[in-house]
Amino acid sequence: MKGNGSWRRGACVAAALWVGLAASGAVAPLPGQEDGALGLTAVRFYRPLAQQTFVEVFCQVPLASLGALADRSRQAAYRVAVSVRDSTSLELLRQSWDRTVDGSLLSVAGAASAEHFQFAGPPGRYVVEVAITDSASGRVTRQRTVVTAYAQRPAASDLVVVSAVRSAGAGDTAPRAGEFQRGSLFLETSGRPVATSEQARLGYYLELYAARAETVSVAGRVVDRGGKQLVATSPQRIVVPVGGGATTAMLDLSGLPPGRYRLELVLDTPDSQVVRGAPFGINALGSRPLAPAGREASDSLTGLTEAQLDSMYAPLVYLMGPGERGIYPPLTVEGKRAFLRQFWAKRDPTPGTAANEFEAVFYRTVAEADNRFHEGGASGVPGWRTDRGRIFIRYGAPDEVLDRPQAGSSRPYQVWKYTGRKPRKFIFLDTSLLGNYELIWTDERREPSRPDWQELLGSEALDDAQRF
Structure with missing residues (x-):
């Protein structure tokens, strides 16, 4: 312990x-x-x-x-x-x-x-x-x-x-x-x-x-x-x-x-x-039997190991409502399978068809975030769990990106701009100088900003980011 x-x-x-x-x-x-x-x-x-x-x-x-x-x-x-x-x-x-x-x-x-x-x-x-x-x-x-x-x-x-x-x-x-x-x-x-x-x-x-x-x-x-x-x-x-x-x-x-x-x-x-x-x-996972679901499972979750189910569940933190949080972890393996089926069934835009388009798009976006934003080497942080990965999954790919590598006293930073129906801007700073970009400011009220973001960014980079 x-x-x-x-x-x-x-x-x-x-x-x-x-x-x-x-x-x-x-x-x-x-x-x-x-x-x-x-x-x-x-x-x-x-x-x-x-x-x-x-x-x-x-x-x-x-x-x-x-x-x-x-x-x-x-x-x-x-x-x-x-x-x-x-x-x-x-x-x-x-x-x-x-x-x-x-x-x-x-x-x-x-x-x-x-x-x-x-x-x-x-x-x-x-x-x-x-x-x-x-x-x-x-x-x-x-x-x-x-x-x-x-x-x-x-x-x-x-x-x-x-x-x-x-x-x-x-x-x-x-x-x-x-x-x-x-x-x-x-x-x-x-x-x-x-x-x-x-x-x-x-x-x-x-x-x-x-x-x-x-x-x-x-x-x-x-x-x-x-x-x-x-x-x-x-x-x-x-x-x-x-x-x-x-x-x-x-x-x-x-x-x-x-x-x-x-x-x-x-x-x-x-x-x-x-x-x-x-x-x-x-x-103990597997120690509590699950009530019969009423039909045989024939979807893509059938046959997945517990580790694979857990990997599918983890990114759902970006979609879950308050009443869905905390239920999954203590469940049996079959309970986890049932939870995932029910989770996606509620979000299926075409419930009468075999495919769940929203689910497919979501996991493709998670995979893309992993590919683009993985931090820390082979044993590091998966891309979907990083700040850039979270914003990418929630709001999609930015329309414009200002990417500034380290120059002089400024640390590397990126500015993402969304120019669609609801304009948004996000500023990420490599605070560790190891490629780990942290969200330090945004005008999106649902996301956190650091109170000292201007000091972290520096005056020259601040002017550059604000002009973008």
């Missing part, structure tokens, strides 16, 4: 009891969890200045528990109702909202939708209850958990196991589907994340609430359900600033067999030892 940790200064802000809703993502249940079981996880953080506990609540809704709507819309839907009560049974919060999901996902084994909400409150005991009402059948599924708000400043928050961590960029202020925000970080989790033995990579996030600057030793370990330690990381000494901070890392869990585990962080402070833990799972 390997990881690279980092620390960030944490800011604490007072707030009243409130709730915020995030768009749903897709998750998979822990191994051993019943497909129809509603999962509920609460994670606590502390706000020292306000002496309040801030709680992130994650709810997993198994899609197998839903029925398809009878209006031929090929959709399923459910209603989420949230209630938070204090120790006197006084209801402090009641909130509800509706969610619609693609009905074709109901037959995908292990698929689930993730709901997320937040609340904050003073010291005390809170009962959180979530009710899911299936719009097709009227069936109501309930789950509840008890949250004890901190009575005083804790040494650390609860541990969060995450599927991914990313830093907020300039103008990047909104979490994506399946994410929540802590400080300048966006964390992706379902509350109970699951990796696969072939893609065994998860991470963690933990806040420490130090009243003074101190040096802390942090070590991670993975234990099985019986408490036996299976994997451990070497202790790392880190400096926690006054007021506290947060540590986060992504971990390589390769070699762990399928099962349920617990990730624990052991922190040795000058005054005490603190242990925080959270569950996660490893699924």
Whole structure:
């Protein structure tokens, strides 16, 4: 198990009891969890200045528990109702909202939708209850958990196991589907994340609430359900600033067999030892049977290996909607095949014919991006994953290109211009001088720009790019 940790200064802000809703993502249940079981996880953080506990609540809704709507819309839907009560049974919060999901996902084994909400409150005991009402059948599924708000400043928050961590960029202020925000970080989790033995990579996030600057030793370990330690990381000494901070890392869990585990962080402070833990799972691909699709597969996906299916799935990140993200990785091989069939069937412009023209054009464009924009040699980054490859796939080949190799103090850069119905311009800079071009500025609002792009480009190159 390997990881690279980092620390960030944490800011604490007072707030009243409130709730915020995030768009749903897709998750998979822990191994051993019943497909129809509603999962509920609460994670606590502390706000020292306000002496309040801030709680992130994650709810997993198994899609197998839903029925398809009878209006031929090929959709399923459910209603989420949230209630938070204090120790006197006084209801402090009641909130509800509706969610619609693609009905074709109901037959995908292990698929689930993730709901997320937040609340904050003073010291005390809170009962959180979530009710899911299936719009097709009227069936109501309930789950509840008890949250004890901190009575005083804790040494650390609860541990969060995450599927991914990313830093907020300039103008990047909104979490994506399946994410929540802590400080300048966006964390992706379902509350109970699951990796696969072939893609065994998860991470963690933990806040420490130090009243003074101190040096802390942090070590991670993975234990099985019986408490036996299976994997451990070497202790790392880190400096926690006054007021506290947060540590986060992504971990390589390769070699762990399928099962349920617990990730624990052991922190040795000058005054005490603190242990925080959270569950996660490893699924075995091929271990969960897929419900029959109703017809024999005869398309191009038949006979492909799992690695080949994964290579077809990876570029779909540029096409997927929020409700489609995160479903594919934990599936069986046949589940992955079914997901890809359903994904492209929804996007077939001529469903009555054998060919899917949109799919064919997409994969031809990906192959062209790989051919043009591969970076870093034989073991480098595939062209479709580079910034230029992403823009090429999303917007097509540029109408005009200004290509400037290194001259004087300027680093190599390219300017792409689109002159069609919606004019666009993109500036790429070889920031490493190794042929790795990074998108540093664009007037396309859906793509990121670096706030320091003008300084990176330099005045002479800036004038040249702006005249183009």
